[in-house]
Amino acid sequence: MEFTEGKQKFIQTWGTLGSSWGISRTMAQVHALLLISPDALTTEEVMEDLKISRGNANMNLRDLMDWGLISKELVAGERKEYFVAEKDIWKVAKQIIKERRKREIEPVLSILEDLKQVKGNKTDKYHSEFIKTVANIEAVVEKTDFALDKAVKLDENAFVGMLFKLFK
Amino acid sequence: MEFTEGKQKFIQTWGTLGSSWGISRTMAQVHALLLISPDALTTEEVMEDLKISRGNANMNLRDLMDWGLISKELVAGERKEYFVAEKDIWKVAKQIIKERRKREIEPVLSILEDLKQVKGNKTDKYHSEFIKTVANIEAVVEKTDFALDKAVKLDENAFVGMLFKLFK
DNA sequence: ACAAACTTTCATTTTTTATTGAAAGTTTAA
DNA sequence: TTAAACTTTCAATAAAAAATGAAAGTTTGT
Numbered sequence: 001m002e003f004t005e006g007k008q009k010f011i012q013t014w015g016t017l018g019s020s021w022g023i024s025r026t027m028a029q030v031h032a033l034l035l036i037s038p039d040a041l042t043t044e045e046v047m048e049d050l051k052i053s054r055g056n057a058n059m060n061l062r063d064l065m066d067w068g069l070i071s072k073e074l075v076a077g078e079r080k081e082y083f084v085a086e087k088d089i090w091k092v093a094k095q096i097i098k099e100r101r102k103r104e105i106e107p108v109l110s111i112l113e114d115l116k117q118v119k120g121n122k123t124d125k126y127h128s129e130f131i132k133t134v135a136n137i138e139a140v141v142e143k144t145d146f147a148l149d150k151a152v153k154l155d156e157n158a159f160v161g162m163l164f165k166l167f168k
Numbered sequence: 169m170e171f172t173e174g175k176q177k178f179i180q181t182w183g184t185l186g187s188s189w190g191i192s193r194t195m196a197q198v199h200a201l202l203l204i205s206p207d208a209l210t211t212e213e214v215m216e217d218l219k220i221s222r223g224n225a226n227m228n229l230r231d232l233m234d235w236g237l238i239s240k241e242l243v244a245g246e247r248k249e250y251f252v253a254e255k256d257i258w259k260v261a262k263q264i265i266k267e268r269r270k271r272e273i274e275p276v277l278s279i280l281e282d283l284k285q286v287k288g289n290k291t292d293k294y295h296s297e298f299i300k301t302v303a304n305i306e307a308v309v310e311k312t313d314f315a316l317d318k319a320v321k322l323d324e325n326a327f328v329g330m331l332f333k334l335f336k
Numbered sequence: 337a338c339a340a341a342c343t344t345t346c347a348t349t350t351t352t353t354a355t356t357g358a359a360a361g362t363t364t365a366a
Numbered sequence: 367t368t369a370a371a372c373t374t375t376c377a378a379t380a381a382a383a384a385a386t387g388a389a390a391g392t393t394t395g396t
Contacts, residue, residue, distance in 0.1 A: 006286035118174035
């Protein structure tokens, strides 16, 4: 496979993976492009490479900044903004987990907590099944949340060490 | 909060969570409905409760079967098909991880393996950054995949025990 | 203060994804 | 073998999400 083909395939693959994970296809593609770029890129370059509009490039770059996956870089004597991706993939993975925990798990836990309080007759099977299910889900989500919180605090070597100790 | 309101909120929340995880909103809602239902439900009942069409109900029930999250149940003397959800939330979580590993992680690993083979000049910085990035991603994905594979084989108590030993 | 260089916004349009429902298909019982 | 009971399919439609691009906004140097 030639480099150009490989690059397209990589960007495409990252985009598909992103969209099955609630991250927009284009945002994932912009991220992919920056991950494999040895230099910082301008909005202009992102637009050209991915053939997307200025507005679209701008929005996705901003979203990637909000996710903490890329940052602006200033080049001396230039007014344009340059963007670089965090290249340490372990850090990237941790950052994504951190954000998703904040954006998705935390709000769900708070709603589940509320839902346990629904009024009703304990002898009604619909009511008691509901309460039971909500409590069970909450327990699993809390444990997962705890595990992710701890995992995010480890560095890659500690993580591998842990796996090794546990399972090898 | 009244039971009816709580039920709506639960179905709604599960649907939103699903759609940020690449699972269609409606499929997650059908799943939610079955999770809190003490009895098996027919397609008809799902249609009525969620106000969706027959075709839509049928497709989402089929998808949930493909995911291994619900199953058909036969009621003696009835021709209709009844559906029940797996109620053990730990099993549900493991099943989802198992499916996503198969559907998403495995294909990505195989593409990354191919991408490491791109032809090119090792002194070209674009080429070498590409190879480096692909290899780094592959390493992190493989470790995550390994960890998930092991986690999916544990029962809930073993999982909690592990967390306790590691972090408490 | 001006204007060039650059970034952001957002109403409109396009694309993608999900839903409908009627028709076709299947199973069962008599 | 027929028909009622039920399930599945799929072309058409609707809804949701993403993208465009021109206009508005901002920053910087002179």
